[in-house]
Amino acid sequence: MKFSIFLNPQIPGSGYAAEENAKAKRPIGRDTESYQKLLHEVREIAVHADQIGFDALMMTEHHFHSEGMEFSVNPLMFLTDLAARTERILLAPLGMVLPAWDPIRAAEDVALLDQFCKGRLRLGVARGYQNRWMNVLGQRWHAAAARSDGSATDTRNFDVFGEVLKIMKLAWTEESLRYKSDVLDYQVPYPYEGIEGWPAIEWTRTFGAPGELSEDDKVQAVSVCPRPYQNPYPELWQPFTISDRSVIRAAQENILPWMFTPNPDDHAAKAKLYQEESAKQGRDYKLGEHTGILKIVGISDTTEDAINTFGRSIPKDFAAFFGPFGYLEVLRKKEDEKHKPISPEKGDAKRMNDVEMALFGTPDDVKRGIQRMLDRMPDLEWFGLYMQGQQGVLPLDTVKRNLELFATKVAPEFR
Numbered sequence: 001m002k003f004s005i006f007l008n009p010q011i012p013g014s015g016y017a018a019e020e021n022a023k024a025k026r027p028i029g030r031d032t033e034s035y036q037k038l039l040h041e042v043r044e045i046a047v048h049a050d051q052i053g054f055d056a057l058m059m060t061e062h063h064f065h066s067e068g069m070e071f072s073v074n075p076l077m078f079l080t081d082l083a084a085r086t087e088r089i090l091l092a093p094l095g096m097v098l099p100a101w102d103p104i105r106a107a108e109d110v111a112l113l114d115q116f117c118k119g120r121l122r123l124g125v126a127r128g129y130q131n132r133w134m135n136v137l138g139q140r141w142h143a144a145a146a147r148s149d150g151s152a153t154d155t156r157n158f159d160v161f162g163e164v165l166k167i168m169k170l171a172w173t174e175e176s177l178r179y180k181s182d183v184l185d186y187q188v189p190y191p192y193e194g195i196e197g198w199p200a201i202e203w204t205r206t207f208g209a210p211g212e213l214s215e216d217d218k219v220q221a222v223s224v225c226p227r228p229y230q231n232p233y234p235e236l237w238q239p240f241t242i243s244d245r246s247v248i249r250a251a252q253e254n255i256l257p258w259m260f261t262p263n264p265d266d267h268a269a270k271a272k273l274y275q276e277e278s279a280k281q282g283r284d285y286k287l288g289e290h291t292g293i294l295k296i297v298g299i300s301d302t303t304e305d306a307i308n309t310f311g312r313s314i315p316k317d318f319a320a321f322f323g324p325f326g327y328l329e330v331l332r333k334k335e336d337e338k339h340k341p342i343s344p345e346k347g348d349a350k351r352m353n354d355v356e357m358a359l360f361g362t363p364d365d366v367k368r369g370i371q372r373m374l375d376r377m378p379d380l381e382w383f384g385l386y387m388q389g390q391q392g393v394l395p396l397d398t399v400k401r402n403l404e405l406f407a408t409k410v411a412p413e414f415r
Contacts (some may be wrong), residue, residue: 001414004056004384006047006094006294006375010392014068015317017393038071042363042397043085048400050086052407058094058121058384063133064069069321076109083117091117094239094258095124099160100137103167107224123247124237127161129325141184148243158182170240172233176211176221194218244273251277258292258384262330267293268376292382293373296358301404303361309398311349311359314389319347320372365411370414
């Protein structure tokens with residue numbers, strides 16, 4: 001098993017844990033001093049994780065967070081900074097929200113980061129669920145936020161995601177790209193019939209990629225440069241893969257799914273679906289292979305101390321911010337009324353622990369939690385520490401100590 005940390009960079013002093021500070025600096029997301037504190041903390045955590053043996057560091061993409069939450073507005077740029085400060089840890093945007101990107105610009109930026117870090121990149125791709133920013137940045141493709149509800153909006157997002165990814169792959173693998181997309185109303189070149197009047201015809205014909213120019217001297221294709229460091233491109237990952245439709249497509253595209261289904265039985269069922277669909281594509285993965293799971297982890301000398309340390313800050317921010325997006329559903333128990341939403345009051349540390357969205361306790365408690373997953377998926381490949389409510393909320397020394405306890409007391413048992 002390999003181990004990763006998943007950061008949602010949060011500006012220190014934002015959220016309910018520091019309510020008065022967040023109000024005083026409103027909007028704290030535009031406060032430079034506060035943002036510099038965020039950069040310091042994330043850099044410290046990345047270097048620490050690299051040094052103590054974590055295998056990967058993951059970071060999401062979100063925009064317009066005036067409140068200071070989820071502040072990795074461009075994970076590729078953020079990870080470029082971290083690539084220069086680390087040595088061996090894999091770096092993964094988890095994920096790059098493709099319906100908000102131009103496919104060729106995205107392909108270029110990914111290739112640049114892969115070159116910068118010499119192949120330490122793993123590319124997470126995502127669909128985008130927050131309408132405040134997804135509706136703005138996705139407007140060029142008429143793509144809005146996805147809620148995995150099967151609606152027309154959800155389907156449009158699903159289709160745009162797939163088409164952007166397709167064009168990115170073509171950009172990475174084709175020496176000369178010529179493509180016309182009806183899904184996006186997107187042409188390469190533009191116009192698709194060819195670009196007239198390219199001044200450097202002889203230079204391009206001599207040194208450019210074969211096929212860029214037509215016989216009548218029109219630009220009929222483009223060569224997207226550079227190519228990725230990895231051949232043909234970085235391994236693809238996808239976060240929060242919960243809907244069956246997303247699991248199936250991940251298997252079809254050979255994308256490694258990171259799942260956020262707390263109950264070990266539910267996770268095993270999704271992993272089984274992924275295994276079966278992968279087999280249809282000729283990829284015979286073992287149960288849990290090429291699959292990851294995310295959980296909040298808080299370790300201390302006693303279970304009580306772990307819950308007091310990590311359970312005070314995490315539930316309040318999680319319930320207040322993520323609850324309205326439907327994330328409280330991961331806290332549902334069998335005895336809860338089926339059609340009644342989970343109330344924020346139920347989002348406490350005990351329930352998080354009970355449903356195994358979080359593993360709070362001693363190193364042995366956390367080991368037992370991981371083993372319960374392995375009992376159902378013996379070949380689970382990745383385990384990720386979802387650090388919501390830790391960086392930016394708890395003292396930096398506490399966050400680093402938590403990672404160190406996991407790396408030294410838990411991870412060696414399963415490597």
